[in-house]
Amino acid sequence: MKCTTLLQRLEGVSLRCLAIGCALLLCVIQFFYLSEHLNKCTQKSVTSDSHFPSLAGDRGRSRTSESSAIAGNLKGQWHVQDLWESYDCQKILFDSGDLPIPLPSDWAYLRAAYYGVMGSSIGNEVMPNGHLANIEGLTGLTALQSPGRGRGLFATVAYKKGDRIKSLSDEIYSGYFNTGQQYRDYLLALPRNLACEVTRWSYTLEELGEPKYIMLDLGFQSLTNNSPSPNAEHVPPNAEGAWAESGVALKDISPGDEILVDYTKYEAHAWSSMGLGKWKGQTMGLERGSPQNSNYSEDLSEEEILGDEWLMNDLWELRGCRNVIYESGDLPIPSLSDWMFLRGAYAANSGLSELNEIFPDGDISATAFVVDVEVKQRPGAGRGVFAKQDIAEGTVIQYGSPYAQFYNPSRYRSFLLNLPSSLSCSVMIWAYTERDEEGEVYVGLDMGLTTLLNNSDRANVRDIKDITVTIRDIKEGGELVVSYREFEKERLWESIGFGNWEQIFKTK
Numbered sequence: 001m002k003c004t005t006l007l008q009r010l011e012g013v014s015l016r017c018l019a020i021g022c023a024l025l026l027c028v029i030q031f032f033y034l035s036e037h038l039n040k041c042t043q044k045s046v047t048s049d050s051h052f053p054s055l056a057g058d059r060g061r062s063r064t065s066e067s068s069a070i071a072g073n074l075k076g077q078w079h080v081q082d083l084w085e086s087y088d089c090q091k092i093l094f095d096s097g098d099l100p101i102p103l104p105s106d107w108a109y110l111r112a113a114y115y116g117v118m119g120s121s122i123g124n125e126v127m128p129n130g131h132l133a134n135i136e137g138l139t140g141l142t143a144l145q146s147p148g149r150g151r152g153l154f155a156t157v158a159y160k161k162g163d164r165i166k167s168l169s170d171e172i173y174s175g176y177f178n179t180g181q182q183y184r185d186y187l188l189a190l191p192r193n194l195a196c197e198v199t200r201w202s203y204t205l206e207e208l209g210e211p212k213y214i215m216l217d218l219g220f221q222s223l224t225n226n227s228p229s230p231n232a233e234h235v236p237p238n239a240e241g242a243w244a245e246s247g248v249a250l251k252d253i254s255p256g257d258e259i260l261v262d263y264t265k266y267e268a269h270a271w272s273s274m275g276l277g278k279w280k281g282q283t284m285g286l287e288r289g290s291p292q293n294s295n296y297s298e299d300l301s302e303e304e305i306l307g308d309e310w311l312m313n314d315l316w317e318l319r320g321c322r323n324v325i326y327e328s329g330d331l332p333i334p335s336l337s338d339w340m341f342l343r344g345a346y347a348a349n350s351g352l353s354e355l356n357e358i359f360p361d362g363d364i365s366a367t368a369f370v371v372d373v374e375v376k377q378r379p380g381a382g383r384g385v386f387a388k389q390d391i392a393e394g395t396v397i398q399y400g401s402p403y404a405q406f407y408n409p410s411r412y413r414s415f416l417l418n419l420p421s422s423l424s425c426s427v428m429i430w431a432y433t434e435r436d437e438e439g440e441v442y443v444g445l446d447m448g449l450t451t452l453l454n455n456s457d458r459a460n461v462r463d464i465k466d467i468t469v470t471i472r473d474i475k476e477g478g479e480l481v482v483s484y485r486e487f488e489k490e491r492l493w494e495s496i497g498f499g500n501w502e503q504i505f506k507t508k
Helices: 002-043 080-086 089-094 104-118 120-126 180-188 192-201 302-306 312-318 321-326 336-350 352-358 409-417 421-430 501-506
Strands: 141-146 150-155 174-177 203-207 210-217 373-378 382-387 396-399 403-406 432-435 441-446 461-464 467-470 479-482
Touching: 080 089, 080 192, 089 192, 104 120, 104 174, 104 180, 104 192, 104 336, 120 174, 120 336, 174 180, 180 192, 180 210, 192 210, 302 312, 312 321, 312 421, 321 421, 336 352, 336 403, 336 409, 336 421, 352 403, 403 409, 409 421, 421 441, 461 479
Parallel strands: none
Antiparallel strands: 141 150, 174 210, 203 210, 373 382, 382 479, 396 467, 403 441, 432 441, 461 467
16 A cells, blocks of 8 residues: 555656656747747848848838828928938948948949939930940949948059049939929839938039039949048039039049048038928938937838738739729820839849840830830720831831840749839739740740730731731731730749739739
8 A cells, every 4th residue: 555655656746747847848949949039030130131222122111100290101292301210221221230232233223213203304314315334333443341431432443643533434324303302202212221322322412502403323433432531522513514524533542442532512401492301411320329209110011011922912912903903094104214114123133134135235215116106095905005107917016025034933023022013013914924945934024015015816916036026917096916825825823933823813
């Protein structure tokens, strides 16, 4: 009896010890998991993406604040400071480690966005005929991290006092904004990180004592750092609007020396006069720490809402594309500026080399059509392409097309996220999947007028290799139509991780 009781007691003690041991083990596992999770969180950087912020996928989704007049939405005549605080630019630019050196394709995006916002007339004035070239690199300079200053430009050759610095003169495109609203529109067309960058790269100019321009160098020149003892000068327009000799060495410069200019010679401090508030321009944010009045909560970005492997329908729903495409009246006819923006976004996403394959001479304003056509609204079918001349059967109407290919699904996702909502919705219904000659699947997208050709079982236009030809006579005023079955022969969206998009889209 005593032996049985002892055994029962020992069994009870063993069970209690086993329970306590399991509990301790669970605590250790949980502690280890939390430690690893916290370690990952603290190591994550806003600018950890290996690419420039133009690929961040965050197109200005701002933070909200109950105490902020902007309430997370920059509306009306907002000031630059409002955007700075709403986008938390202090954290993005100064509290998250070194920013990456921009790539040539990033400047292509910046320039194409300027073209898209300002229109082709001003865009062509800054970049004649939409030419985005001269951004492959720098001549006599290189962009590097400058300790204590961020990124900067450094000489790779020697300059004597008075020498012209080619990359601060001949290879520069300077965009300008005549009004504060133009500048607002441009900032809102950029991803959040890049918008923060632009607010510090920009400066104001006066003409005859009156506020006249907001200026922005659309290239590596924007990385030139400030010094009260400059060794170079990049002179903006004089009072008559003429450009003086620019990019001049003020003293001898040796290879490895940083190129420094005096910001005070540029900034006219006319931000308030332009309706953009008391902005400090290039000096803003140099102090470490968060900006004042930053007690706002954070909205989730689209990337955080969607996750990594989102399906096409997820973005369609998030951006309200059904309303944009079908319930808001006729969609506007894309302008040359719109095509420029789309092509620049492709360059930023896939690299300038990819864009140069489509536009070998760097002129991304090319239409490719060799016959006279126009885009008009067609009742019940939306936008369409119509002949402005009689076109006989067998006529080549275009040689090649501004045509994008996305073999990497993540690149296509990034491309869509970096487009304005209305344009991304259009792109989703324009794009299609296809197999190349090796059988590899890609997403195809025409980035020009051919993407507006409507579908018909009696097509009068067909692609044959790298040309587009008519397969029927088309009278003046007649619509050019294609058979979509020539493009999307298989249902391939699901095979590359976007869900059964074709079936979903047909039910919309």
